[in-house]
Amino acid sequence: MSKSPTQPELSIAPRLDETEQVFAALAHVVRRQLVLVLSHFGDELPSGYLAKRFAHSWPTTTRHLHVLEAAGIVEVRREGRSSFYRLDRERVRRVVGTWLGLLEPVSPTRKWQPKGKRT
Amino acid sequence: MSKSPTQPELSIAPRLDETEQVFAALAHVVRRQLVLVLSHFGDELPSGYLAKRFAHSWPTTTRHLHVLEAAGIVEVRREGRSSFYRLDRERVRRVVGTWLGLLEPVSPTRKWQPKGKRT
DNA sequence: CTAATAATTAGCTAATCGGCTAAGTAACTG
DNA sequence: CAGTTACTTAGCCGATTAGCTAATTATTAG
Numbered sequence: 249m250s251k252s253p254t255q256p257e258l259s260i261a262p263r264l265d266e267t268e269q270v271f272a273a274l275a276h277v278v279r280r281q282l283v284l285v286l287s288h289f290g291d292e293l294p295s296g297y298l299a300k301r302f303a304h305s306w307p308t309t310t311r312h313l314h315v316l317e318a319a320g321i322v323e324v325r326r327e328g329r330s331s332f333y334r335l336d337r338e339r340v341r342r343v344v345g346t347w348l349g350l351l352e353p354v355s356p357t358r359k360w361q362p363k364g365k366r367t
Numbered sequence: 368m369s370k371s372p373t374q375p376e377l378s379i380a381p382r383l384d385e386t387e388q389v390f391a392a393l394a395h396v397v398r399r400q401l402v403l404v405l406s407h408f409g410d411e412l413p414s415g416y417l418a419k420r421f422a423h424s425w426p427t428t429t430r431h432l433h434v435l436e437a438a439g440i441v442e443v444r445r446e447g448r449s450s451f452y453r454l455d456r457e458r459v460r461r462v463v464g465t466w467l468g469l470l471e472p473v474s475p476t477r478k479w480q481p482k483g484k485r486t
Numbered sequence: 487c488t489a490a491t492a493a494t495t496a497g498c499t500a501a502t503c504g505g506c507t508a509a510g511t512a513a514c515t516g
Numbered sequence: 517c518a519g520t521t522a523c524t525t526a527g528c529c530g531a532t533t534a535g536c537t538a539a540t541t542a543t544t545a546g
Contacts, residue, residue: 271390277387287469287470328512329513330522330523337472341467341470345467347399348464351460353456426495448493
């Protein structure tokens with residue numbers, strides 16, 4: 249269990265469906281924006297606060313928040329009349345970061361070669 | 368601000384529409400898969416080679432490749448009857464990586480506070 | 487020239503997405 | 517209690533997506 253607390257746990261490979269949900273969720277500008285707002289303007293924000301920051305209707309924001317929640321990107325805590333949304337920064341970093349890491353050309357693997365020809 | 372030359376040019380901020388297109392393109396499993404195949408199995412791959420690796424029809428692959436191309440993630444070079452697709456690894460890294468970087472809690476910014484109450 | 491190969495384009499369709507308004511629920515306020 | 521506030525749910529609808537088959541284009545092979 250010797251993982252440093254400061255470093256994100258990138259070594260735990262995300263499951264395929266995690267990757268699917270996270271990337272799908274981040275495909276929409278509004279959702280990416282929500283993530284950034286949550287990231288910068290507080291650990292926990294009520295949905296009304298978030299909704300007011302967009303031109304579209306509140307229910308539309310609710311919908312987007314649901315998508316983010318289903319993807320595990322945010323969590324909700326309900327208290328009184330309010331719903332407080334919190335970003336799971338770690339999850340985003342882990343899933344997206346890991347995928348990005350797969351892009352690195354690890355070793356010179358099998359290259360495609362034209363059939364027959366080539367010197 | 369000394370940037371190492373080996374490090375991808377993350378300092379050039381992607382335009383908003385670049386981010387939009389790249390994230391939208393990466394939202395689909397097949398497209399992410401195409402990117403990874405291109406990343407691992409060769410610098411340049413003909414579309415038939417790629418198409419054969421999927422269960423769906425070739426035109427479907429063509430469509431996905433178009434989306435990736437429109438997002439600037441891949442480039443095509445046509446030669447004879449073939450179309451060779453090449454991955455722009457740098458672009459993916461730059462756009463996705465930069466966005467991921469925005470998640471870092473830079474400084475303790477304005478937090479939301481409940482009106483009135485709370486100790 | 488004719489046939490085969492490599493790939494794209496065209497066009498259809500079902501499903502999902504993302505917006506909206508209206509209605510509903512639950513908690514607080516006077 | 518009635519009214520207001522905070523937010524979600526329901527349900528409609530137009531646009532986009534992603535798949536398919538069939539047709540087309542262009543290059544190479546015989």
